[in-house]
Amino acid sequence: MNSTRLFPRPNPALLVLTSLADGPKHGYALMKDIEAFSHVSMGPGTVFGCLARLEERGLVRALEAEDRRHPYELTATGLAVLHEQLDELGRVTATSRARLRLARPARPNGGRASG
């Protein structure tokens, strides 16, 4: 089953905020980093559209241009929003894992599940 249709891939804004969590990056470095840690390929339209929306809401800010490219960094608000989002995701993940552990013995395949 192709699960990406049922569960769309992570929100680009969350990916960008996550990528900026370890320091400022410019657009291309952002795209490569996101590809490396999430296997999600984002084009320049998506990357800069996302950066513009985040900048508009004060979650990221542009630094002085280096070699004609602005690096972007998280603001304090952006950091707080990222924490909030990750906490929310963490709660869902933890609940899901806990319920899976409880559900495993009841699997109808002869109880071969371990752990």
Add this chain to the structure above:
Amino acid sequence: MPGAGRHPTVPALGRIAVACYPPWWRARYGDDQLGFLADLHAEGRSVARVLPNLVAGAAWTQLSGTGMPATPSAWRNRARTSVTASALAAMPLMILGLYASHRGGDWSGNGRLSTAARVAADAGNFLFPAFALVLLMLLFGWRILISQALELRPGAARRRYVAAVAAPFIAVASGLGLWSLASHISPGGVTGGSYKLSPTTHRFYDVTLVVSPGDPRLVAFLHAAAIVCGFGGWLVAAVLVGRAASRRGPATAGAIRTGVWLSRTATGATVLLSLAISVYVAALALQPWHLVANHSCDDLPRALWAASSCVPWSAPAGRAVLTGPMEGAAPIWIVLTLACAALAVVGTRIAGRSARKAALLDAA
């Protein structure tokens, strides 16, 4: 374009795609995007593969205004541009609608009506209330702008403002008057026969042409003048009202509330009108029509000037048979209508949102 000459390694298609973004975006992110494409190219990755993403991003930015500076003048400019774009799109749409209805939307041959004819009849019936709603919106819009004029001090600026706001209205009203006059003295009219009309069904039998003494050239001139006044008025309205609105002072809370209501209703009216015209034109285009007319006119071709392009047609004494497909049957007309309708709807929506944002920023 900012930075366009400073990234020589970016392929031309990439530059063109970046140029599709609005100016405020290019001023802010243009260099960053070109730098992105230059890095991509330098690493030997395909720039062509990201072009659809760039173009889609440009379209979305044009529509949404993401990243636009939050200043009243920027949003006002955007509202003006969108009003102009939607008015320009609405003009061919309305001309197509009028053309289609003029070409015989109400006429069908003997016998049963096809499904397309019924759909066209329903859409045609819907057009009139929709047109009325749009005119009502225009009247409300002008009323608000005129009332704003009264808050200005008497003088040349106030006179210019009132003239700018009133001129399009006078032009549209003159256009309607001329159209009405032209219809009144039109030489070709269809009466008699068995003709029934209900809200959802048209039924037609043989019709009798009644020819009045009006000069068809005068009628044609009046129709043309009506179109120039009416649609020219829309265009003048789009440009001048926007200019006039940007000259007045900060909006009051009441004007903003009314403006919000007005822009939402205007968007709804434009959606309904565009939908009705699209369905109408598409249904008529699918409807082959056939008219059998009994007449007592020696000069039938001139009397039937409105239908002169129908082929083939013959005029034996006392009886004319016109048959053939609608001129608008070519798919290009349907596509054009739908494209104009979509542009008018999107433009109206953007204009409304931009005007609201500008007014709110103004008030703040």
